[in-house]
Amino acid sequence: MHTPFIIATLTIMQPDRTKCKPAATGAVVPGAAASAWLSAAVATLLAAAAAPTARAQEYPSKPVVIVVPAAAGGPTDTLARNLGVAMGSALKQQMIIDNSGGAGGTIGINKAAKARPDGYTVLLYHIGMSTSPALYRQLPYDTVNDFEYIGQVADVPMTLVAKKEMSPRTFGEFLAYARVNQSTLTYANAGIGSASYLCGLLFMSTIQADFTTVPYRGTGPAMTDLVAGRVDFMCDQTTNTTPQIKAGTIKVYGVTSNVRVPSLPDVPTLDEQGLKGFALVVWNGLFAPRGTPKPVLDRLVGALQTAVTDPAFKTRLADLGAEPVPLAKATPESLRTLLKSEIDKWGPIIRKTGVYAD
Numbered sequence: 001m002h003t004p005f006i007i008a009t010l011t012i013m014q015p016d017r018t019k020c021k022p023a024a025t026g027a028v029v030p031g032a033a034a035s036a037w038l039s040a041a042v043a044t045l046l047a048a049a050a051a052p053t054a055r056a057q058e059y060p061s062k063p064v065v066i067v068v069p070a071a072a073g074g075p076t077d078t079l080a081r082n083l084g085v086a087m088g089s090a091l092k093q094q095m096i097i098d099n100s101g102g103a104g105g106t107i108g109i110n111k112a113a114k115a116r117p118d119g120y121t122v123l124l125y126h127i128g129m130s131t132s133p134a135l136y137r138q139l140p141y142d143t144v145n146d147f148e149y150i151g152q153v154a155d156v157p158m159t160l161v162a163k164k165e166m167s168p169r170t171f172g173e174f175l176a177y178a179r180v181n182q183s184t185l186t187y188a189n190a191g192i193g194s195a196s197y198l199c200g201l202l203f204m205s206t207i208q209a210d211f212t213t214v215p216y217r218g219t220g221p222a223m224t225d226l227v228a229g230r231v232d233f234m235c236d237q238t239t240n241t242t243p244q245i246k247a248g249t250i251k252v253y254g255v256t257s258n259v260r261v262p263s264l265p266d267v268p269t270l271d272e273q274g275l276k277g278f279a280l281v282v283w284n285g286l287f288a289p290r291g292t293p294k295p296v297l298d299r300l301v302g303a304l305q306t307a308v309t310d311p312a313f314k315t316r317l318a319d320l321g322a323e324p325v326p327l328a329k330a331t332p333e334s335l336r337t338l339l340k341s342e343i344d345k346w347g348p349i350i351r352k353t354g355v356y357a358d
């Protein structure tokens with residue numbers, strides 16, 4: 001882990017050799033200058049070493065920004081806002097959302113990777129962290145090594161949904177209809193690297209069809225267009241689709257988890273409707289830029305652990321078909337292990353499709 005404060009101080013304290021030359025008056029000799037420099041350097045080093053502790057004790061003294069690599073109003077935004085309330089009360093500080101959508105989340109991920117590693121910027125993102133290394137030949141950040149890990153946050157199933165006017169009534173009918181009309185059907189998603197894109201890619205390869213994809217900066221705006229009937233269908237997280245399904249503004253054909261979602265008990269899984277083995281649940285994790293000091297990370301881990309066990313947070317997510325992770329998964333090690341195994345899992349599957357974003 002970096003210790004940026006100490007490195008910066010040391011840089012300032014490099015001895016200036018010219019000052020070691022005897023002054024014209026002969027009052028300053030090299031030995032005295034070197035020893036004065038040494039004492040100053042030691043004092044500064046001691047102060048610098050103490051600084052992170054002092055900072056950690058004060059932390060957080062101002063709002064903490066959660067970078068959401070998607071537009072406002074979508075599933076990651078919804079999760080971040082609820083998480084921000086729960087973690088914010090544990091940290092006794094406000095958490096504010098920075099929606100930086102685009103390029104399937106990679107713009108926001110990059111922004112968080114390059115942010116000052118001082119604990120005032122964290123990143124909430126999901127399964128897309130593990131698919132973008134295969135989808136993008138060139139990423140401006142190193143997915144595994146440019147972050148500190150705080151912990152897993154929540155698991156969110158997805159739903160296959162369509163505009164209300166879509167004529168097929170059941171998933172079986174939709175499948176037949178989609179195969180026949182694939183050249184004209186439009187499929188909305190949050191861009192290459194998003195969960196909605198991944199779900200569509202798996203769906204298309206499973207049913208051997210090809211639809212026109214319509215990318216958005218997040219499925220928040222995509223949902224607006226789906227409700228308005230400007231796009232035909234999408235596969236999106238229950239945190240975004242549940243309110244619309246319940247309000248009857250969109251049609252639902254199935255959930256992507258291998259068991260039904262308690263908040264949508266009447267919606268069958270795709271697996272039970274014949275798409276055997278089709279299972280996709282979106283994991284979400286909280287990251288910090290590499291070099292964030294350990295005492296600050298510890299505070300964030302503690303706040304995350306308070307959040308995932310917070311009854312209000314649990315209830316809010318359950319209403320939206322999602323579930324905070326068990327405490328044991330809200331840890332840095334668990335997120336690090338998950339990310340690595342997910343990259344290993346999705347890489348070969350995506351490479352087989354031959355799809356690249358760049």
Ligand code: ASP
Pocket residue numbers: 069070071074075076077128189190193194195196197217218219220236
């Ligand atoms: N994360 C995106 C959003 O919040 C959705 C997605 O990944 O499909 O809009």
